[in-house]
Amino acid sequence: MELSNLSTQAMTTAWVVYLIAMIAHTLEWAVARNLSTKVERKRRRVLVGAGAGAGADLPTTTEETPVETTEDPRLSRFSTVGLVLTGLAFAFHLVGVVTRGIAADRFPWANMYEFITSTLLFVVAAYLVGAARFGMRWAGLFVTLLATVGIGLAVTVFYVDVAPLVPALHSVWFIIHIVTAAIAAAAFNLGAVATILYLVRDRAERKGTVRGYLAKLPSAERLDVIAYRFHAFSFPLWTFTIAAGAVWAQFAWGRFWGWDPKETWSLITWVAYAAYLHARATAGWRGRKAAVIALIGVATFWFNYIGVNMLIPGLHSYAGI
Amino acid sequence: MAEPTTEERTAPAAPNHQPGLRALGRWAWGALTSMRTALILLFLLAIAAIPGSLVPQRPVTPIQVNDFIADNPTLGPIYDRLGFFDVYSSPWFSAIYLLLLVSLIGCIVPRIGVYAKALRRQPPAAPARLNRLPVSATVTLNDPSALSAIADELRRRRFRVATTDTTVSAERGYLRELGNLVFHLSLTLILVGVAVGSLWGYKGNAIVVEGYGFANNLSQYDDITAGARFSETDLKPFAITVNSFHAEFETGPVQHGAARVFTADVTVTDHPGAEPRNEALEVNHPVTVGSTQVHLSAHGYAPVVEVRDGEGNVAFSGPVVFLPQDGMFTSLGVIKAPDARPDRLAFEGFFLPFATVDDQGPRSIFPDAIAPELFLNVWHGPPKEVESGTPENVYTLDTTGLEQVSRDGDALRLRLKPGTEVVLPDDLGTVAFIGWHRWVKLQVSEQPGVPVIVAGVAIAIVGLLLSLFIRPRRIWARLTPTGEAGDGHTLSVGGLDRADARLGLVEEVQALVDLFPDAQDAAAPGRARPAERDRLVAEDAIMDDDGQPSASDAGKDN
Ligand code: HEM
DSSP states (O other): OHHHHHHHHHHHHHHHHHHHHHHHHHHHHHHGGGOEEEEOOOOOOEEOOOSSOTTTSOOOOOOEEEEEOOOOHHHHHHHHHHHHHHHHHHHHHHHHHHHHHHHHTSOSOSSHHHHHHHHHHHHHHHHHHHHHHHOGGGGHHHHHHHHHHHHHHHHHTSOOOOOOOOGGGOSHHHHHHHHHHHHHHHHHHHHHHHHHHHHHHHHHHHHSEEEGGGGGSOOHHHHHHHHHHHHHHHHHHHHHHHHHHHHHHHHHHSOSOOOOHHHHHHHHHHHHHHHHHHHHTSTTTTTHHHHHHHHHHHHHHHIIIIIHHHHOOOGGGGGOO | OOSOOTGGGSOOOOOSSSOSHHHHHHHHHHHHTSHHHHHHHHHHHHHHHSHHHHSOOTTTOHHHHHHHHHHOTTHHHHHHHHTGGGGGGSHHHHHHHHHHHHHHHHHHHHHHHHHHHHHHSOOOOOOSOGGGSSEEEEEEESOTTHHHHHHHHHHHTTOEEEEOSSEEEEEEOTHHHHHHHHHHHHHHHHHHHHHHHHHHOEEEEEEEETTOEEESSGGGOSEEEEOTTOOGGGSOOOEEEEEEEEEEEOOSSTTTTOEEEEEEEEEEESSTTSOOEEEEEETTBOEEETTEEEEEEEEEEEEEEEEEETTSOEEEEEEOOBEEOSTTOOEEEEEEETTOSSSEEEEEEEEETBEEEETTEEEESSSSOSBOEEEEEEEEEOOOSSOOOOOOOTTSOOOTTOEEOEETTEEOEEEEOTTEEEEEGGGTEEEEEEEEEEEEEEEEEEOTTHHHHHHHHHHHHHHHHHHHHOOOEEEEEEEEEESTTSOEEEEEEEEEEOSSSOOOHHHHHHHHHTTOTTOEEOOOOOOOOOOSOSSOOOOOOOOOTTSSOOHHHHGGGO
16 A cells, blocks of 8 residues: 555654654753743732833733853754654654555544554644744753654554444544544643642742753743643543543443443543542642642553553453554 | 632631531531532542453443452452442442532532622722732822722723722622632532433333344343333333344455445334334444434344254354454354254354454454354254243353264364255254354443533533633722812722633733823832732733733733
8 A cells, every 4th residue: 555655654754853842942952051040939929110101111020030051052053953853753743643544545544653653643743833933942852752752662562454333333423523632632631741840940939049941931831831731721622522422332332331441541531630630629639739739640641542452351442453 | 808708618627626526517518618628529539440441341341340359369359349340330430429419518508698698788988008919010190080990990891899988999800709610519510410411311222133223122132221210101102123234344454344335224213103104223333213313332243044954954043243352353142052853953153254263263354244154163952841931141151061073083164155055974963154244233221411511511512612712800099188288189990800810901901090190109018918819910911022021911901
């Protein structure tokens, strides 16, 4: 099959380019080691300057003071190289996913290889939009790391040749279920990236001085907010994913819920993120503890994704590895 | 925050001053309905769900449970006693979700009253010092009507506004709490739907061979599970004939043997006397009869055999359902001819759609019937004295009173191709493999709770979206005259976001101040010491590289 070969080659190329992009971002972190910022942990207060024209006089906060600003000029160069390469890798990645779908004559979401590559496509797309529109470039290293590891696993461990679907997958609900799952997964993963960076940066801030690349990150407070936004975006989507899966199961198997391992674990993930949202609203739990719960959530997600398919037999495993 | 917040609802201290049951009860109730308890119960629920995904479950795979117990003679019985083989109806799992339900109701219902009151109340009066709010601005200006301009602007921005001579209070985002309440209540609705389904619903299976029919009454089911409130009269009197079943399998190298197409051509008679209708029953296309659904849940082969006894009479003739044992449809079955004379006969063996014999013995190498063969062992014995009347399992052979037929000292193994006949030794009779049919397993179910569950899920998602994306916000303004002349005024505007991670508060306050182009910045006021929240997220820059709000984003909301 011509097209499926093209797809595989594009995906492998994407993997290589992501790897180089990741190396560029690693260098970016490495040359940032001289940076350092003093952080005073104060409750933030924003004064709105008035009188001047709208937008000119901005609210400022004074809690961060750069101590040494010996910013290596290579830093922004590596950062740009990383971003451009990520964009290039994304193009190959996109070609890989789309041609796979064309080769199979269906949406490319029928097995783990296809699902992982599609999910990561959403992750990188969201990151690129975030980097272009919202200055999310600080996430570069982790996003390329995720893409490199994920696609690396996909093309080596999970690869299967193009094949048509088994009858149980012939359903629009299958498409709805999978696409929402992939988008929710992308947001959960980006949320996890922000959460990890929040935990790291928060620890540094507690000590008073933030060194190295951490000084280039948004403040812990803002990372926490960003993480929350990703989770708040994906939680309803995940809820819908489970519901759509239940509808599909009703059509395919005549029961909307059967405690199949896959179903059980998606519920566990859902409950874990519900706990995260509750923790954020509970005194004594918000902040670091809530962040840890979010990471437990993403761990259950990954277990469901890989562990359940590999370790536990169930109806869903007939989607094939 | 003015209203009882979640923080205030955390577990109260244990009762030590007021002993007595009432106090204890009140304490327990308070503890149960606290946010912290909800958190712990959610954790417990997640953890408790795990074993059921790792250990085989009796309602799903009873055979695997028995195998597991046989393979793990020490662990098996312990698991069994702990309910690990039926986690989701075990007492401890039920206890967790019922406690969660009670906690949820106890937590949410009182909030309905609070919310109803808040809806009827005016926005709260302005706090004494607006510059303690997370976001505030103080300017001086010469416009005594500034407050009404602010009130108008806030109304335009869809705030609910209350004014006094010197202050404006405004609030918006009431739908957030509504969404929160609706979401949690709809979770209980979903559970009600599940309960209805498990009390009144039923689900049964029946194997039907091509050309045969199924009538919906208890005697026709191979197995059925039903809720406590189910009665036989709930079975709708419909009938289905399976005219034919069509299956296709992958013949290419990728996923060789995987299923590709399953279609059953069926004729449905909705009730006695109704006009029969033809339907295509497929995996994702169940046939519905009223509220009853019929799914295609499995298929297999039924070899057609004819057994003649030692006296030359037909002792058995027809298709026999063989049960597939693997993905290649190596199928196991039993043929019984109890009426054969002088000896009754029985056969046990395999139907192989694509037969091969190798060191693993006879087995099938493809699921489609490409080269079908029948492998049988034969048993005979004297006729049973009296028919015991107890129903026999048609898929297993009880060999008491039977003796295996052998030839030259070895057990006789028959191997038949379609259209062939074998003469049994010792004048026992003959057996002919005439051909084969396919059978389908129909799963018939009624799930009366489903509409309630669907409604519950839909409402839950809407509530969730409101709860996560509506931005409740309060804004206050105060105008105080300064200087003796009475023409100078100080205007303070302050705002508070009542939910995590909201955008635009700074812009909103800024926009209000910008209503007055000639206002002057007042002296820098003191530091904020917000007491309401642990964590203020008042700053509102769009995410930025260096942690600073970027200039280009600032005026966007204006
Ligand atoms: C199956 C159990 C539950 C699930 C799945 C669940 C889910 C959620 C979710 C997703 C939110 C986030 C909405 C938001 O941030 O506005 C939330 C908020 C909330 N939950 Fe639950 N919940 C459950 C049980 C409970 C229980 C038992 C309680 C009370 C003890 C409770 C009290 C609350 C409260 C008060 C909020 C609002 C927090 C705030 O104001 O931000 N929930 N819940």
